[in-house]
Amino acid sequence: MESISNTEENYLKAIFKICETDDRAASTNAIAQEMQTSAASVSDMLKRLAKKQLIHYEKWKGVTLTDTGSQLATNLVRKHRLWEVFLKEKLQFTWDEVHEIAEQLEHIRSPKLIERLDQFLGHPKFDPHGDPIPDADGNFSYRKQIPLSSLKPGETGVIVGVQEHSPTFLQYLDRMKLVLGTRVRVMEQFEYDESVRLRVNDAQEILVSNKVSQNLFVEKAPPSSK
Amino acid sequence: MESISNTEENYLKAIFKICETDDRAASTNAIAQEMQTSAASVSDMLKRLAKKQLIHYEKWKGVTLTDTGSQLATNLVRKHRLWEVFLKEKLQFTWDEVHEIAEQLEHIRSPKLIERLDQFLGHPKFDPHGDPIPDADGNFSYRKQIPLSSLKPGETGVIVGVQEHSPTFLQYLDRMKLVLGTRVRVMEQFEYDESVRLRVNDAQEILVSNKVSQNLFVEKAPPSSK
DNA sequence: ATTTATTTTTAGATTAATCTAAACTTTAGT
DNA sequence: ACTAAAGTTTAGATTAATCTAAAAATAAAT
Ligand SMILES: [Mn+2]
Ligand SMILES: [Mn+2]
Ligand SMILES: [Mn+2]
Ligand SMILES: [Mn+2]
Numbered sequence: 001m002e003s004i005s006n007t008e009e010n011y012l013k014a015i016f017k018i019c020e021t022d023d024r025a026a027s028t029n030a031i032a033q034e035m036q037t038s039a040a041s042v043s044d045m046l047k048r049l050a051k052k053q054l055i056h057y058e059k060w061k062g063v064t065l066t067d068t069g070s071q072l073a074t075n076l077v078r079k080h081r082l083w084e085v086f087l088k089e090k091l092q093f094t095w096d097e098v099h100e101i102a103e104q105l106e107h108i109r110s111p112k113l114i115e116r117l118d119q120f121l122g123h124p125k126f127d128p129h130g131d132p133i134p135d136a137d138g139n140f141s142y143r144k145q146i147p148l149s150s151l152k153p154g155e156t157g158v159i160v161g162v163q164e165h166s167p168t169f170l171q172y173l174d175r176m177k178l179v180l181g182t183r184v185r186v187m188e189q190f191e192y193d194e195s196v197r198l199r200v201n202d203a204q205e206i207l208v209s210n211k212v213s214q215n216l217f218v219e220k221a222p223p224s225s226k
Numbered sequence: 227m228e229s230i231s232n233t234e235e236n237y238l239k240a241i242f243k244i245c246e247t248d249d250r251a252a253s254t255n256a257i258a259q260e261m262q263t264s265a266a267s268v269s270d271m272l273k274r275l276a277k278k279q280l281i282h283y284e285k286w287k288g289v290t291l292t293d294t295g296s297q298l299a300t301n302l303v304r305k306h307r308l309w310e311v312f313l314k315e316k317l318q319f320t321w322d323e324v325h326e327i328a329e330q331l332e333h334i335r336s337p338k339l340i341e342r343l344d345q346f347l348g349h350p351k352f353d354p355h356g357d358p359i360p361d362a363d364g365n366f367s368y369r370k371q372i373p374l375s376s377l378k379p380g381e382t383g384v385i386v387g388v389q390e391h392s393p394t395f396l397q398y399l400d401r402m403k404l405v406l407g408t409r410v411r412v413m414e415q416f417e418y419d420e421s422v423r424l425r426v427n428d429a430q431e432i433l434v435s436n437k438v439s440q441n442l443f444v445e446k447a448p449p450s451s452k
Numbered sequence: 453a454t455t456t457a458t459t460t461t462t463a464g465a466t467t468a469a470t471c472t473a474a475a476c477t478t479t480a481g482t
Numbered sequence: 483a484c485t486a487a488a489g490t491t492t493a494g495a496t497t498a499a500t501c502t503a504a505a506a507a508t509a510a511a512t
Contacts, residue, residue: 274469
């Protein structure tokens, strides 16, 4: 049983992410972009991952994860997101700070540690960005979330996640008080630039751009009683 | 400003440990043994550490840490021991389990993380093995500890640390209820094999070998009032 | 159907970290 | 003082991971 390096783990995670969002084989270029490296380096690594039976790889065809590869990637996602919860809930980090540190913590190898951490955190189902945390068997919780941009005027939703994870976006959301759990009602939609006027938590109103409303996920809610 | 690899960090820690206990330049062989590697590998690495100005190195002479090297090593010790406290106090790991995981966690790079962790743990001064945790400035708490084997019959001490850190020794101590904070009075000392009979917490009596009493540190206590 | 552009792979080099075997220096024993 | 032993360094190879430049395959455009 060969052991797997941090770098290999990062490649698996990248492939997992690409296949998950686009739902097809990951191309060399896509992986190179995700990993911030050259296509040549990716080609090299793909050979190694294929030899270890972690990916299905045929030259010129792109790659998908094998079952073992997929399990490893899912476990990495689990670790990453649990650490993010830890950093936010126990160490008072903000949601724009946690990702970078979790990128390191996710590589700590100790199954017992991660199960204890999960228990310590109360078996959270979602991370600070609203992303689902797979359980020990690799099962994700699903949720019927839609982009805020798809709500029609008069409709209400609760913010449950973000599409984009950049610190600048998350900091913007903090400033606007558009955090997870916030209730937003679409008051008006401007055709011109597709910006929307929102009522936040049945209180103040703000205007957000289309870019913002496309990157926020909400769970549709029945109209507020008031 | 060159960055430092995990491997380099481990070498610094090894050198720190050797210089600390023996209080003289660390020899290539000593480092090789501590790092579980060959003397040749150590020689290679010493050149690199010297080039980075982390050690004072002259061929055939052995090495000592420079100020920056020493600072880095101390910070590693700080991180290692804080993580050990976390694992024991928050995640209910036993003191024989924490070291191995802390060996990984100590390499996480985030000054903010470690300060938050320190705060979360209530600024502990000692780790689960009774070893002092340096503060953010690198200052250690000292304590007048002596080996249990140096107590004379009739004298009493409180267990505050261990000399040896092997899981088997720590598990033995758990079994014997000789954990940190335990009060032990030397009842009788056998000249033949230098084993001692102890009264534990003013209650039951047990016999421990010389090897055990040499590897346990106690703080001398005034005789119990009873 | 050719040509052009894009994508992917190979070739050849580089760096960190390691190894074994051989050479060299220092220390210890007679 | 000389020789043997122990300790340390160099020489030469290897492996993971990366890079740039060049070649090859695929896709797109005329
Ligand atoms: Mn993240
Ligand atoms: Mn996240
Ligand atoms: Mn330890
Ligand atoms: Mn310790």
